[in-house]
Amino acid sequence: TAGITQAPTSQILAAGRSMTLRCTQDMRHNAMYWYRQDLGLGLRLIHYSNTAGTTGKGEVPDGYSVSRANTDDFPLTLASAVPSQTSVYFCASSDDGGSTDTQYFGPGTRLTVL
Amino acid sequence: GQNIDQPTEMTATEGAIVQINCTYQTSGFNGLFWYQQHAGEAPTFLSYNVLDGLEEKGRFSSFLSRSKGYSYLLLKELQMKDSASYLCAVRDSNYQLIWGAGTKLIIKP
Numbered sequence: 219t220a221g222i223t224q225a226p227t228s229q230i231l232a233a234g235r236s237m238t239l240r241c242t243q244d245m246r247h248n249a250m251y252w253y254r255q256d257l258g259l260g261l262r263l264i265h266y267s268n269t270a271g272t273t274g275k276g277e278v279p280d281g282y283s284v285s286r287a288n289t290d291d292f293p294l295t296l297a298s299a300v301p302s303q304t305s306v307y308f309c310a311s312s313d314d315g316g317s318t319d320t321q322y323f324g325p326g327t328r329l330t331v332l
Numbered sequence: 333g334q335n336i337d338q339p340t341e342m343t344a345t346e347g348a349i350v351q352i353n354c355t356y357q358t359s360g361f362n363g364l365f366w367y368q369q370h371a372g373e374a375p376t377f378l379s380y381n382v383l384d385g386l387e388e389k390g391r392f393s394s395f396l397s398r399s400k401g402y403s404y405l406l407l408k409e410l411q412m413k414d415s416a417s418y419l420c421a422v423r424d425s426n427y428q429l430i431w432g433a434g435t436k437l438i439i440k441p
Contacts, residue, residue: 260336260419260431261375276428308374318363318382321429323374 220244222324224309230330231299239294239327241309249312250292251276251321252284254305261308267292268314299331334358336432338420343438344410352405352418352435360425366394366405367419369434375419379405407437415439 222243231237243250248269253261263276267286281303283295292311296303309324335357344350356364363382367375381387381396381403393406405418417434424430 258433260433261421261429262431263428266428318380319423319427320365320377320380322377325374 222309222311222322224307224324224327226327227325228328228330230332231296233300233331234298237296237299237329239296239307239309239329241292241294241324242290243292243309243311243324244290245311245313245322246289247311247313247322248289249314249319250286251310251312252282252292252294253308253310254278254303255308255326256305264294264307299329301331303329304331305329334424334430336420336422336430338418338432338435340433341436341438343440344407346410346412346439346441348410349406349408350410350437352407352420352437354403354405354420354432356401356403356420356422356430356432358422358424358430361398362423362425362427364394364396364403365421365423365429366392366403367421369417369419371416378418410439412439412441 225240251266252264265284267273270289307327310321312321337355366378369375379394386395391408396403417436419434420432421429
């Protein structure tokens with residue numbers, strides 16, 4: 219199985235433009251997450267969704283929005299990109315019915331905002 | 333505030349043993365995870381501890397002491413492919429993962 223896929227792999231974006239990062243999982247996991255990873259910092263949670271139709275804010279939600287129309291897809295939108303949003307973005311999913319609720323990660327999207 | 337501390341970088345020799353420490357201060361505790369992340373790749377799950385003690389999985393072992401807010405990842409018989417960053421994460425009272433910045437492990441022949 220593919221697991222979790224993300225698109226695009228990388229992107230250079232002009233400041234002020236909007237962009238949607240795509241994330242799809244085929245493991246039928248209920249919970250999905252968006253993180254950003256910056257050099258010298260731990261992964262920081264942007265938004266999460268515990269099940270289709272619900273979303274929640276993480277540690278650093280400002281400037282980002284998400285939707286969860288179905289179980290498989292969890293897109294992340296930057297409405298008006300700023301240079302501080304330059305980062306590597308990881309999508310993850312977890313099966314909250316499991317004993318450990320382990321999170322599994324997609325390959326990431328490297329975003330540069332100029 | 334919540335805090336996860338790990339050494340920034342460690343160096344070890346191929347075939348040797350290395351211990352990577354993680355200390356944490358979080359609002360609540362619902363398990364501790366170790367992930368491996370090779371450069372330019374996604375984090376991949378290594379181990380999970382929720383009770384005190386040692387969990388062994390092949391060449392990798394993870395230890396937890398909840399009273400001390402302390403964990404370590406032990407890697408034995410080091411191989412060159414073990415060169416990677418190792419991330420410690422704690423699930424807090426809100427069931428969110430709080431992540432350390434990671435320890436970059438360099439393996440030398």
